[in-house]
Amino acid sequence: MLASKLGLCRWALATATAAGLAGCLLARPAAAADCESRSGLTACIDADPLWIPASPSRFIAVPSAGREPRALVSSGVALGYASRPIVVVAPSPATEGRELVLLDEVLTLTSLWALSPADGLSLGVAWPATLHQSGAGIEALTSQTGGELPATALRDPRVEGAYAFWHPRGSQPWQLTLASRLAVSLPFGQKDRFAGNGGCSAEPSFVASVARGPVFTSGQLGWRVRAPAELGGARLGTALVTALGIGSDLLPQGLLSIALETFMHLSLIQQVRTQSGPAREDAALAPAEWMASVRTNLPALGLRLALGAGTGIPLSSERRPGEATQHFAAVTTPELRAVAVVRYVPAAAEAGSD
Secondary structure (H helix, E strand, O other): HHHHHHHHHHHHHHHHHHHHHHHHHHHHHHHHHHOOOOEOOOOOOOOOOOOOOOOOOOOOOOOOOOOOOOOEEEEEEEEEEEEEEEEEEEOOOOOEEEEEEEEEEEEEEEEEEEEEOOOOOEEEEHHHHHEEEOOOHHHHHOOOOOOOOOOOOOOOEEEEEEEEEOOOOOOOOOOOEEEEEEEEEOOHHHHHOOOOOOOOEEEEEEEEHHHHEEEEEEEEEEEEEEOOOOOOOEOOEEEEEEEEEEEEEEEEEEEEEEEEEEEEEEOOOOOOOOOOOOOOEEEEEEEEEEEEEEEEOOOOOEEEEEEEEEOOOEEEEEEOOOOOOEOOOOOOOOOOEEEEEEEOOOHHHHHOOO
């Protein structure tokens, strides 16, 4: 029995990996061509660093290491709003430069699907689409005449897989679960609209979830591998991913719970002098946000509802010659974010799915 389960897990993970690699290979030539830019500046970036997990979680941004029951199938949608995620300062006669709002307001709808072909194994797909966006667009940096940013965009879809390799056995005060996770973003989005990267992005990570009584917490540590891109003097690329969330059930059976979570993507590529930015020293690029959320379960209907909101955290820094170190919120960090998530999870799986 154990051998058959392990075989099924290997088959499912291998299938998901093969599908992701095939999608990357098919999309790579077209994506690379779409992202060519003589100026070195490109709109081929994912303006939204928040990857909402396709599988059920007690948090909005932090994935769960929960041991999913076999045959669990869930679906859902997430509606997100982000304010001013891409604002850059362009050179100008003024000392402080000229502020350009390349992406002002964004409304995104993400479809979520997940299944568990074996105990502890979960596979999922998340496909976001921009319903509305406004801003000056990349042409505000590359052209004097400028242009109009398209109001809608199809974004890069993601496939993900996770396996809980350590889970609670018996009745214990502390419920600890550990899982390995892989998420892959496929470059099928519209590249001229800040809707995706110029190639595949992969995020391998480890997730730990701990629960004791009504208190629960989850943490994630990994890295997001993606092709480097320059925008407004910032060099975006491979980043260290950290996320942490803590919450508490206010009512039994998850009828009402609250949570606080935060996540950060620390860039691992050097921030040096670029074509569009001044000289700088000791620069660190770290898009980071925090979010508070409230959540309720409706087991009779199989629904889980979550509503969260938060802001960016100014953890990025730079120092220019002769000046003190400045801290700021990195590009792709919104001033305000609000997210609503609705999931359908079969009532039979409510007790053990996260």
